[in-house]
Amino acid sequence: MVVRAVGGPCLVTDAGRVGLAGVGVGRSGAADRSSYGLANRLLGNDAGAAALEVVLGGLEVEATGTCWVSVTGAPVEVDRDGRREPTGAVLALRPGQRLRLGTPGSGLRSYLAVRGGFRVAPVLGSASRDTLSALGPAPLAAGDRLAVGPAPGGTMLVDAVPPASYDAVPVLRVVPGPRADWVRDADALVRSAWRVAPESDRVGVRLAGPAFEAAGRGELPSEGALRGAIQIPPDGRPVVFGPDHPVTGGYPVIGVVVDADTDRLAQARPGDEVRFRWA
Structure with a gap:
C-alpha cells in the first residue's frame, strides 16, 4: 500500500508498549482503543495488529495488491475509487484502487486497519508512534510505502457495523x-x-x-x-x-x-x- 496524501497527523498505532514505565517508557498505543480494536476485529486480525490513526481525515492510500480494509472511529466519508462507502464497512481494495478519507462530521480520530495488519518494525515491542519520546515510526507522509502482514487465522464474520456517533457534550x-x-x-x-x-x-x-x-x-x-x-x-x-x-x-x-x-x-x-x- 502506498500513501498518496495525508491531511492531519497520521500515525501507525497498536496496543502499545506494556510494562516499561519502570525504565521511563510509556505505553502509548491507540488514543481511542475501542475504535482501533473494532477495526481489527472486523478484519479477523490478531489483537494488537498495527493500524493507522488518522486525525481529521485527509488520508489517501493506493493498494499495490489485493487487500481488505476497514475504517472505524470518527465517521468520515470513505471514497473507494470514486464510490462512497460507509465507515464501519469491510472493503476490498484491488491493485491500483485508492481509498480516501474525508473530514469527519464529528469526532477527531479515525482508524484504518488492513487484514493482516501493517507490517512495521517494532520498537521496544510496539509499532506505535509515541509523540512525546519520538519512539516508533515517523508520522506518515505522501510517498510512504506500507507493507501488509500475512493473513491472520481469524475470519471476517460481518460486512459492516454502524458508524460511531458521539453525544454533543460528553x-x-x-x-x-x-x-x-x-x-x-x-x-x-x-x-x-x-x-x-x-x-x-x-x-x-x-x-x-x-x-x-x-x-x-x-x-x-x-x-x-x-x-x-x-x-x-x-x-x-x-x-x-x-x-x-x-x-x-x-x-x-x-x-x-x-x-x-x-x-x-x-x-x-x-x-x-x-x-x-x-x-
Missing part, C-alpha cells in the same frame, strides 16, 4: 485523585463546563475554563502518572493525560478519568465542550 466519569486537597475547590471540576483547548494532543488534553486555586501546600515531588490523570499545573488549567503521557509528573492530580471514558475524550476536538461527574 460527561466523563472521574474518581477523586490522590492530591485533590492540593486545590481549594476540587468539586469545581464537576460543576464547571470545560472546552478542549487548541494546544491539546496525544500527550494531554488541555482544558479551558475556570482556573483552580492552589491550596498553598508548596512543591510536590514527582509521582507516577497514568492515562486519564487530571493534573493542575501552576496556571490552574487542568490537563488530562493521554496515551503519550510522561511516566511521572510533578503537579497535583486532583482526579482520574475512568479508563473506559478516556476513549471518548480522545474523540473530543479543540473547542468541544466536555463535562465531568464523580464516579
Whole structure:
C-alpha cells in the first residue's frame, strides 16, 4: 500500500508498549482503543495488529495488491475509487484502487486497519508512534510505502457495523485523585463546563475554563502518572493525560478519568465542550 496524501497527523498505532514505565517508557498505543480494536476485529486480525490513526481525515492510500480494509472511529466519508462507502464497512481494495478519507462530521480520530495488519518494525515491542519520546515510526507522509502482514487465522464474520456517533457534550466519569486537597475547590471540576483547548494532543488534553486555586501546600515531588490523570499545573488549567503521557509528573492530580471514558475524550476536538461527574 502506498500513501498518496495525508491531511492531519497520521500515525501507525497498536496496543502499545506494556510494562516499561519502570525504565521511563510509556505505553502509548491507540488514543481511542475501542475504535482501533473494532477495526481489527472486523478484519479477523490478531489483537494488537498495527493500524493507522488518522486525525481529521485527509488520508489517501493506493493498494499495490489485493487487500481488505476497514475504517472505524470518527465517521468520515470513505471514497473507494470514486464510490462512497460507509465507515464501519469491510472493503476490498484491488491493485491500483485508492481509498480516501474525508473530514469527519464529528469526532477527531479515525482508524484504518488492513487484514493482516501493517507490517512495521517494532520498537521496544510496539509499532506505535509515541509523540512525546519520538519512539516508533515517523508520522506518515505522501510517498510512504506500507507493507501488509500475512493473513491472520481469524475470519471476517460481518460486512459492516454502524458508524460511531458521539453525544454533543460528553460527561466523563472521574474518581477523586490522590492530591485533590492540593486545590481549594476540587468539586469545581464537576460543576464547571470545560472546552478542549487548541494546544491539546496525544500527550494531554488541555482544558479551558475556570482556573483552580492552589491550596498553598508548596512543591510536590514527582509521582507516577497514568492515562486519564487530571493534573493542575501552576496556571490552574487542568490537563488530562493521554496515551503519550510522561511516566511521572510533578503537579497535583486532583482526579482520574475512568479508563473506559478516556476513549471518548480522545474523540473530543479543540473547542468541544466536555463535562465531568464523580464516579
